[in-house]
Amino acid sequence: xxxxxxxxxxxxxxxxxxxxxxxxxxxxxxxxxxxxxxxxxxxxxxxxxxxxxxxxxxxxxxxxxxxxxxxxxxxxxxxxxxxxxxxxxxxxxxxxxxxxxxxxxxxxxxxxxxxxxxxxxxxxxxxxxxxxxxxxxxxxxxxxxxxxxxxxxxxxxxxxxxxxxxxxxxxxxxxxxxxxxxxxxxxxxxxxxxxxxxxxxx
Numbered sequence: 001x002x003x004x005x006x007x008x009x010x011x012x013x014x015x016x017x018x019x020x021x022x023x024x025x026x027x028x029x030x031x032x033x034x035x036x037x038x039x040x041x042x043x044x045x046x047x048x049x050x051x052x053x054x055x056x057x058x059x060x061x062x063x064x065x066x067x068x069x070x071x072x073x074x075x076x077x078x079x080x081x082x083x084x085x086x087x088x089x090x091x092x093x094x095x096x097x098x099x100x101x102x103x104x105x106x107x108x109x110x111x112x113x114x115x116x117x118x119x120x121x122x123x124x125x126x127x128x129x130x131x132x133x134x135x136x137x138x139x140x141x142x143x144x145x146x147x148x149x150x151x152x153x154x155x156x157x158x159x160x161x162x163x164x165x166x167x168x169x170x171x172x173x174x175x176x177x178x179x180x181x182x183x184x185x186x187x188x189x190x191x192x193x194x195x196x197x198x199x200x201x202x
């Protein structure tokens with residue numbers, strides 16, 4: 001994943017009043033921390049930053065008053081109603097440094113006819129280089145038969161990544177589709193019986 005380049009400015013004001021004024025000026029308050037250094041409070045351009053953080057584990061290359069900083073997005077706080085970004089927490093990183101991130105699991109392919117799959121684990125925890133973070137881990141279910149299971153240890157990880165999630169954790173479960181159909185049919189019969197009994201009682 002390549003880093004997103006953004007221009008940032010150091011800020012000395014804080015509080016809700018300042019945050020409101022910053023948003024009106026199309027700026028997003030943020031803070032950079034890590035490596036034992038004092039936190040750096042900054043503002044980021046709202047439009048470009050909103051686009052940049054759409055990617056999971058976004059890596060930002062920041063120009064702060066002419067000084068370069070490499071930072072990983074760790075937390076994005078949004079307005080619960082408007083969903084606009086109110087504040088961002090950034091973790092400073094270095095080239096080649098290993099960091100821990102949660103990566104989404106994406107399923108590809110189709111299981112064998114008459115079967116369905118259930119994604120039991122939507123994210124896995126990996127250790128990877130800060131400048132080469134994977135956006136997702138893909139798992140193929142092509143042709144998988146009922147009764148098969150895919151565990152975290154079965155995932156093909158991006159080069160340089162190390163699995164931190166329990167290797168025995170169940171990621172995908174394959175089962176027969178007919179089992180679901182029979183359960184639904186059974187529930188329908190029970191509901192119909194209940195309705196008939198109520199009608200008879202009336």
